[in-house]
Amino acid sequence: MRKITTPLTKAVRTKLKCGEHVLLTGTIYTARDMVHKRLKELVDRKKRLPLELKNAVIYYCGPTPIRTGGDFGSCGPTTSSRMDSFTPALLQKGLAVMIGKGSRSKDVRDMIKKRRAVYFLAVGGAGAYLAKKIISANTHAYAELGAEAIYKLKVKNFPLIVGIDSRGKDIYEKR
Amino acid sequence: MxxxxxxxxxxxxxxxxxxxxxNLRKDILAALKKALRQEKNKRSKRILIMLVENAVIAKKERRAxxxxxxxxxxxxxxxxxxxxxxxxxxxxxxxxxxxxxxxxxxxxxxxxxxxxxxxxxxxxxxxxxxxxxxxxxxxxxxxxxGFGSENKSSIKMMKPTDSEKEIISFVTETAKVAGADACPPYIIGVGLGGTFDKAAWLSKMALTIRIDRKNPRPHLRKLEEKILKKMNTLNIGPMGLGGKMTCLGINALEYPTHIAGLPVAVNISCHATRSASKIL
CATH class of the missing domain: 3.30.360 (Dihydrodipicolinate Reductase; domain 2)
Structure with a gap:
C-alpha cells in the first residue's frame, strides 16, 4: 500500500489513482458545515482566511471532544456532499486535498480535475479506529464552534481510499 | 402504586x-461478522474488518x-x-x-x-x-x-390502493438515494399506517428492535424479507463501494390507518446504529 506524507504536492497527487488504498501521514485540518460557510464568505469578501489553503488537507469531521490525555475518542468522516456548494471556491484558492465520506457533485469533480486536486474517502462509522491514527490534536480556529471548530491534527498512517483522483476519475461513477 | x-x-x-x-449492539456486531464471512469482494471485506475492529476498540477503550x-x-x-x-x-x-x-x-x-x-x-x-x-x-x-443517516430518511403518503410492490419500491429507492452517504450497510426501520406523524414514529422505533428478530406478524415478516432481498441486489455495499451487503437488517411496524391513506416512513440508519434499554 502506498504511503504518502503532507504536503501533498501536485507531483504526489497526480500519482494517485482512483480506488487506490493509501496511508496518510502528516498535518490535516478539520472543517465541516459552519466553517465552510465562513470560509466561503471570507473568500467572497476577499478577506484573509484562518488557514493557508495551498496544498492543505481538509478533513470533513466533527470529532468528539478532546479527552484527558489529549486525544479524540472518535473522529470519523462526515458526509461530504453537504460541503459541495462551498468546495469549488476553496479549490480555486489552492485547496488540494479533501477527506470525507460519500459521493461529490459534478461541479466538485470538474474542479478537482481542473486543479489537479484529490478527494479521499475515509471509512464512515469507524471513528474509534481512526482516532488511534491521530498523534496530536489542537484547536486551530473558531474554537467557539465546538465540534465544528477547525482542529489541526497530526496523523500517522491514516487509512484512505482515493475517491476522485486528479484526473477527475470518480470511484462512485465507474460502478 | x-x-x-x-x-x-x-x-x-x-x-x-x-x-x-x-458498545455496539450484539445483534449488529453479529450481522457485521456474518457479512464479513459471506462477502467475496476484497475491498468490502477490508472495510468490514475495520468496522469490527472499530467496535472492539470502542468497547475496550470507551471511545464513541x-x-x-x-x-x-x-x-x-x-x-x-x-x-x-x-x-x-x-x-x-x-x-x-x-x-x-x-x-x-x-x-x-x-x-x-x-x-x-x-x-x-x-x-x-x-x-x-x-x-x-x-x-x-x-x-x-x-x-x-447520527444525522448522516437521519438526513436520508423519508416519508411518503401512499395511496390505499398501492400494491406491496410499490411499497417495496419506495423503501428500496430511499436506500438507493442514500447511496454511499449514510454509512452502509444500512439498518432500516419501516413505519406503516397510522398518520403522518405515527408512521415516522414507528419507523424510528423499529430501529430499537433487534435485527435478528422474526417479526411476529407474518405479512410484515414477508414484506421485510422481500425488501431485504431487493435491497441486497443494489450493490451499494460497505462505504457504497459495492458488495452483497447493503442492508444488515430491517424491522417493520404497523398501526391501523384511514381508508384514504397508506403512510409509509423509512428511517435509514447506519451500520453503527446505537440503542440500549433498561427496565426499572
Whole structure:
C-alpha cells in the first residue's frame, strides 16, 4: 500500500489513482458545515482566511471532544456532499486535498480535475479506529464552534481510499 | 402504586447513553461478522474488518463508536402503577443525557434553534416519547442517532390502493438515494399506517428492535424479507463501494390507518446504529 506524507504536492497527487488504498501521514485540518460557510464568505469578501489553503488537507469531521490525555475518542468522516456548494471556491484558492465520506457533485469533480486536486474517502462509522491514527490534536480556529471548530491534527498512517483522483476519475461513477 | 425516584431515572438514562455509544449492539456486531464471512469482494471485506475492529476498540477503550454521537431519542414505557417521586420526570431524563455527554466526552451536536443554530453545549434536549402502559415498571430505551443517516430518511403518503410492490419500491429507492452517504450497510426501520406523524414514529422505533428478530406478524415478516432481498441486489455495499451487503437488517411496524391513506416512513440508519434499554 502506498504511503504518502503532507504536503501533498501536485507531483504526489497526480500519482494517485482512483480506488487506490493509501496511508496518510502528516498535518490535516478539520472543517465541516459552519466553517465552510465562513470560509466561503471570507473568500467572497476577499478577506484573509484562518488557514493557508495551498496544498492543505481538509478533513470533513466533527470529532468528539478532546479527552484527558489529549486525544479524540472518535473522529470519523462526515458526509461530504453537504460541503459541495462551498468546495469549488476553496479549490480555486489552492485547496488540494479533501477527506470525507460519500459521493461529490459534478461541479466538485470538474474542479478537482481542473486543479489537479484529490478527494479521499475515509471509512464512515469507524471513528474509534481512526482516532488511534491521530498523534496530536489542537484547536486551530473558531474554537467557539465546538465540534465544528477547525482542529489541526497530526496523523500517522491514516487509512484512505482515493475517491476522485486528479484526473477527475470518480470511484462512485465507474460502478 | 410503586414509587420510583427521579434520581434512578436520571442515572439509568446516563448509563444507557454511555452504553449505547461505546458498545455496539450484539445483534449488529453479529450481522457485521456474518457479512464479513459471506462477502467475496476484497475491498468490502477490508472495510468490514475495520468496522469490527472499530467496535472492539470502542468497547475496550470507551471511545464513541462513531464521532456523531447523535441526537438522542428517549422512549419511555411508563407503567400506570408507577409514581415518580423526588422531582421533575422530564428534567431527570434531560439531566441523564447531559451527564452522559459530559462525562463520556461525547459530541454535543444539538443546536437550540434550527434557524439560529447556536449549540446548547450539552447535547440536550433529547426528544422524549412517553407512552403509558399496564404495570408498575418503567422501560427506558435510548437511541442516539447520527444525522448522516437521519438526513436520508423519508416519508411518503401512499395511496390505499398501492400494491406491496410499490411499497417495496419506495423503501428500496430511499436506500438507493442514500447511496454511499449514510454509512452502509444500512439498518432500516419501516413505519406503516397510522398518520403522518405515527408512521415516522414507528419507523424510528423499529430501529430499537433487534435485527435478528422474526417479526411476529407474518405479512410484515414477508414484506421485510422481500425488501431485504431487493435491497441486497443494489450493490451499494460497505462505504457504497459495492458488495452483497447493503442492508444488515430491517424491522417493520404497523398501526391501523384511514381508508384514504397508506403512510409509509423509512428511517435509514447506519451500520453503527446505537440503542440500549433498561427496565426499572
Amino acid at each position: 410503586r414509587n420510583i425516584h427521579v434520581k434512578k431515572i436520571k442515572n439509568a438514562v446516563r448509563e444507557l447513553c454511555l452504553e449505547a455509544n461505546f 463508536i462513531c464521532q456523531d454521537t447523535g441526537a438522542v431519542s428517549v422512549y419511555i414505557s411508563m407503567g400506570q402503577g408507577v409514581r415518580v417521586t423526588g422531582g421533575d420526570f422530564e428534567k431527570a431524563i434531560q439531566e441523564g443525557v447531559r451527564e452522559a455527554y459530559r462525562s463520556g466526552h461525547l459530541r454535543k451536536s444539538i443546536v437550540a434553534s434550527p434557524i439560529k443554530r447556536k449549540n446548547t453545549g450539552t447535547n440536550t434536549p433529547a426528544v422524549i416519547h412517553t407512552e403509558i402502559v399496564k404495570g408498575e415498571k418503567i422501560k427506558i430505551t435510548v437511541l442516539p442517532k
